[in-house]
Amino acid sequence: MAVIDNIHERILATGIAEAGALLDRLGAPGDPLWPSPTWIPMRFDRPLAVGADGGHGPVRYHVTAYEPGRRVEFTFHPRIGLTGTHTAEILPHGPGSCVLRHRLVATSTGKMRLLWPALVRVCHDTVVEHLLDNAEHAVTGTVARPVRYPWRARLAVATESVRLRAVPVPENARLLKAALPHPDLADAYAVRVPPGTSLDPQTWADAIFRNPPPAVTALLRLRNALVAPFGIDRGDASAFDTVARTDRELLLGTDAGHLDFRASILVEPDDDGTTITLSTHATARNRSGRGYLAVVGLFHPPIVRAMARRAARAAVAPRPQASRKVSATR
Missing domain, CATH: 3.30.530.20 (START domain)
Incomplete structure (x- = not known):
């Protein structure tokens, strides 16, 4: 042997x-x-x-x-x-x-x-x-x-180093629950990352919503092109503006003509790592909103998972120190 x-x-x-x-x-x-x-x-x-x-x-x-x-x-x-x-x-x-x-x-x-x-x-x-x-x-x-x-x-x-799973909306997502207490769409995805990543929920919100995977960006552009004939507001970056925060939770979202949308970023550290939970609540305002949620509900889970996973992988990616180059094994 x-x-x-x-x-x-x-x-x-x-x-x-x-x-x-x-x-x-x-x-x-x-x-x-x-x-x-x-x-x-x-x-x-x-x-x-x-x-x-x-x-x-x-x-x-x-x-x-x-x-x-x-x-x-x-x-x-x-x-x-x-x-x-x-x-x-x-x-x-x-x-x-x-x-x-x-x-x-x-x-x-x-x-x-x-x-x-x-x-x-x-x-x-x-x-x-x-x-x-x-x-x-x-x-x-x-x-x-x-x-x-x-x-x-x-x-x-x-x-x-990055483990993502579907979970119930956390009880600690208090800003989200107070903002939209009776949602028509509610889901949450948690990703576990090692110690050493950021504990600022704004940093995670920016990583998730301001730098989505290219495929998600393309889908959002397609969505904006398709919804206009149905009287549904076109989405823009303001949909992910921060509306409230605490030390561990950040709430973002917007109110539109067809629905109200909120997303929560909850950061919960412990001795062995940090759990980042991305939760979504949406409440339809009218028939267009209900129809929109029925369709979007099919695409929402894989899109959110892809965005959260990309942000988590970027957070744990190796970062070069100043003046670094490859060292041989001797």
């Missing part, structure tokens, strides 16, 4: 003590190394110490060795299909510098025999290089050669 021996390292222009202080914060709140929110954060059931159990997303492991400021070893849970360890350590390199090294030594079992070469290896390499970029940026303020995300890593980020 082939042994995976995967090594990444970076020379850091700082002393061992400063680099070791970064290493000691792995998995802690405000972890400066782990590339979140692009990837699901590393989390443990206790502060970093031998016996601490956790991982990142579906990749589970526990701490089996720890030398504060110098070295931490994680042993994989066998159920993930890897038997072995991955280790991060600080090594001396000379005056005013040191090396941050990450090494994974393991054998693959079950499905992981196929998943490692097909997908997991490229994601692992990308995560670790991004982590090394963060270490370099923490000690120098720049990154000389940043990691570039291959398409398989971008696909994994979009799949694992």
Whole structure:
């Protein structure tokens, strides 16, 4: 059975003590190394110490060795299909510098025999290089050669870090419920994103409604062309103006001749991430409005889902640091 021996390292222009202080914060709140929110954060059931159990997303492991400021070893849970360890350590390199090294030594079992070469290896390499970029940026303020995300890593980020689902309109969407308490159309979609994304509902509203997918923009233009003969108002950007807000909820919408429309953006953070819920209420004013909702109700769910998913993926997309370019695995 082939042994995976995967090594990444970076020379850091700082002393061992400063680099070791970064290493000691792995998995802690405000972890400066782990590339979140692009990837699901590393989390443990206790502060970093031998016996601490956790991982990142579906990749589970526990701490089996720890030398504060110098070295931490994680042993994989066998159920993930890897038997072995991955280790991060600080090594001396000379005056005013040191090396941050990450090494994974393991054998693959079950499905992981196929998943490692097909997908997991490229994601692992990308995560670790991004982590090394963060270490370099923490000690120098720049990154000389940043990691570039291959398409398989971008696909994994979009799949694992952004989870969208249909939900009931939240009880905490109080602005929405007060504005249109008896809607003819009501739905809500929640997307879960890792910690580190914006907690400002206005930022999310702008991302969702001011930058929709091109297909949605085309559908809205088609809608405006089709509704005019039926006496229905043509929509414009003012339909998504903010009308009220609290610290965690933002309400936007408009009143038109055929219906009243409101949308709520509710931001609910916790220790493991943030839930962004986009809820819609619409109330018909007349027969045209009722007919319009009957048709729009068929297209509304996929359109809203596409808009929310696009905004969430943009929020977790890897952002280059200043002066970054690709760093090779050594």
